Amino acid sequence: MRKEKLHVISTGRQKPEQLAEIVGSIHPYIDAIHIREKSKTAKEIFEMAKLLTDKRVPLSKIIINDRIDVAYALKVEGVQLAYHSLPVAIVKKQFASLRVGCSVHSIEEAQMAQEHGADYVIFGHVFPTQSKPGAVSRGLEQLAIVANAVSIPVVAIGGIKPTNVRGVIEAGAKGVAVLSGVLEAEDPLATVKEYNRKLLI
């Protein structure tokens, strides 16, 4: 039985040990854990990733945000790039072993990312979310347009809950990305299993 992907993204608010504890227990049920800690130094991100591997989280499930050097040095699966990161074409060329995802917010950005060699995009935010209060959400219609506009997988982010996963998948997303919905859930393990049931195809 196949299912679409479940990406979990660190919130930037949890202690490294706390994150490692949670991801250590849920990793068999997720496809990727993104270390996205904008206020942390390279050394801190490096140490956070090592805490995850100490908890037997496989390197093939670890994605590091923006810091390609840390990702490359640790031989994790990939990097997630934003508009302020190194250009995706440069990263694909110079760090060919890394899987490269791009965070995009429009059709144009998604197409550009694909053209420059991105392996997938994360598009959002789809629904209103407390992570981006006040920002206008893109909605399922825009998600469907983006998913149609590119051939690489589109992962949806922003206010994704088990109750709205089906609609997101039906709109064409090949996966969902969740932050606090999993990592700050009362029972993260039960929560990822619930997401996974909705991600079955």
Added chain:
Amino acid sequence: MRKEKLHVISTGRQKPEQLAEIVGSIHPYIDAIHIREKSKTAKEIFEMAKLLTDKRVPLSKIIINDRIDVAYALKVEGVQLAYHSLPVAIVKKQFASLRVGCSVHSIEEAQMAQEHGADYVIFGHVFPTQSKPGAVSRGLEQLAIVANAVSIPVVAIGGIKPTNVRGVIEAGAKGVAVLSGVLEAEDPLATVKEYNRKLLI
């Protein structure tokens, strides 16, 4: 005629175009320009480095602070690492083409950097400097002790002026690193030439 090295380090205060203009004119008279822009993103650092190469600053003279990914992607000479950067041993192993400098503030840090494979260290600050108001400067005696304690080159930083370069070299430094002393000088070109005269050995 040989001379010790002159490193110039960006101040973090100048506009990229302004820095590129100055370095474009002085690069034949310096040994390294460090892009040390802690508040800039990877993309901004990447673009700043490209502005320098547009001004014909050779890649062999460009050092990038902390962002090993940007340095490696652009094939510049090296990186300068601080305590918050990726560990030097990891960088030497995974990015073997890069020359690696470490910023150190004690004998122990200098010895550790050497042990882990650093190619050189920058030690300071030697004299009081407006970059670090209130911080206690190390002085020439400490510099001499550090220079004796390691076999890799020690570059001195902090309040280095043409008038005190000789003392710094006599204490065992193999070069000096200067920020505003060059980049905010009224005549940066005349200033680097003046430093170089004092660096002759």
